[in-house]
Amino acid sequence: MPETSSTLTSQKKWVSWALLGAVVLVFLISLVVGNQMAGGSEEAFGGTDDAATEAAEEAGAEPWFEPLFEPAGEVESGLFAIQAAIGSGIIFFCLGRMSGRHAAARRDASEDGSTEAARVADAETAGAQALDRTAPTESDA
Amino acid sequence: MHIAEGVLPPVQCAIWYAAAAPFVVHGAYRIVKEVRERPENKLLLATAGACTFLLSSIKLPSVTGSSSHPTGTGVGAILFKPPVMAFMGLIVLIFQALLLAHGGITTLGANTFSMAIAGPWIGYWVYLLTKKLHGPNALAIFLCMALSDLATYCVTSLQLAFAFPDASSGVLGAAAKFLGVFAVSQIPLAIMEGFLGILLFRFLVKVAAPQLAGLGLDLVPGGRAADPASDATAKEGSHA
Numbered sequence: 552m553p554e555t556s557s558t559l560t561s562q563k564k565w566v567s568w569a570l571l572g573a574v575v576l577v578f579l580i581s582l583v584v585g586n587q588m589a590g591g592s593e594e595a596f597g598g599t600d601d602a603a604t605e606a607a608e609e610a611g612a613e614p615w616f617e618p619l620f621e622p623a624g625e626v627e628s629g630l631f632a633i634q635a636a637i638g639s640g641i642i643f644f645c646l647g648r649m650s651g652r653h654a655a656a657r658r659d660a661s662e663d664g665s666t667e668a669a670r671v672a673d674a675e676t677a678g679a680q681a682l683d684r685t686a687p688t689e690s691d692a
Numbered sequence: 693m694h695i696a697e698g699v700l701p702p703v704q705c706a707i708w709y710a711a712a713a714p715f716v717v718h719g720a721y722r723i724v725k726e727v728r729e730r731p732e733n734k735l736l737l738a739t740a741g742a743c744t745f746l747l748s749s750i751k752l753p754s755v756t757g758s759s760s761h762p763t764g765t766g767v768g769a770i771l772f773k774p775p776v777m778a779f780m781g782l783i784v785l786i787f788q789a790l791l792l793a794h795g796g797i798t799t800l801g802a803n804t805f806s807m808a809i810a811g812p813w814i815g816y817w818v819y820l821l822t823k824k825l826h827g828p829n830a831l832a833i834f835l836c837m838a839l840s841d842l843a844t845y846c847v848t849s850l851q852l853a854f855a856f857p858d859a860s861s862g863v864l865g866a867a868a869k870f871l872g873v874f875a876v877s878q879i880p881l882a883i884m885e886g887f888l889g890i891l892l893f894r895f896l897v898k899v900a901a902p903q904l905a906g907l908g909l910d911l912v913p914g915g916r917a918a919d920p921a922s923d924a925t926a927k928e929g930s931h932a
Contacts, residue, residue, distance in 0.1 A: 558830035558890065559911060560897055567894060573887045581880045582753045589757030596759040598751060599845075600794070602873045603852060604696040610856035610866065616698030618793040630792050631749050638746025645735040645742070646895060653899040 693806050693848040697796025700855050709801030715809045719779035733903055740768030741780040748784055754877040762885045763844050766837035769812035770819055771907060781808020806847040815840025829911050830890050837889030838882035845874040
């Protein structure tokens, strides 16, 4: 239990790599097993949304409204890519900005020793140092 | 989970619109309030919205030989509580309905209900339950992400089953049929989303610990005890 409960805060590099590896692994298993399930046919990896629509139409659904705008296949993939690009652009802009602010706050704190933030940062670094060094040091005093 | 344009009968479209509307209005109100009260959380709010925008645009292959979308609504559900996701999810679904002919304007109410309301709430309840049972944070996040994804597709299956009950086996038979299309395919995607969620939160805990504490999330050990201090740093951060 303690091992898993620190998964979130442990800054060990391998944890992130292991998580990323797990994502890729599930993706690859899905790709290989899915390909076999589909029998390598051209219809492999059809969307579940389309399958559900077909099933609904078999059960008597009669579409009574057409999409206002339906992009052609090639354009559609581009629009999906744009959606993904906008999404990841925003995510990584925000993550980068938060990361930069965090770094700046720590730097400011270490330069200007009087603020509350500095004390917090000092405590953090002191804690980290205490963890790093097994033997207590007097050199700081 | 996108029910295609015009597939649901008009009356059911109206019912799902009516069911989703209060959640969406409440969500919009919560977002405005959040931005006014805690402007330092704007970046986190944008991240939560963009996660749904990004993940729901990607079609991933599944073990069943079909492909499907993740939903990405769990991030916002944990960070800002589920109501916020009702509004964010609606924006994503409108974008897809109008530009991509994915989902539809008539089925927008039903799709919003499954992806932006039911999914985030179920994920969030499981998150709270895991925390209550003193489960590890990473597990709580994993389950919230995975189940908000999976639950979305289960709700869609039920929506379709209510609309098109099987001639012989009724609503239950139809539910089993639609779950057969959606649920199994979604399991590997839900697992991937769970791992991605832990990755994202690991990063957030590192760079945005004060904001997370300000939102009342006790993801950082000792976060409760350090509350006054982290509030102070949060204020410093908002001035910077």
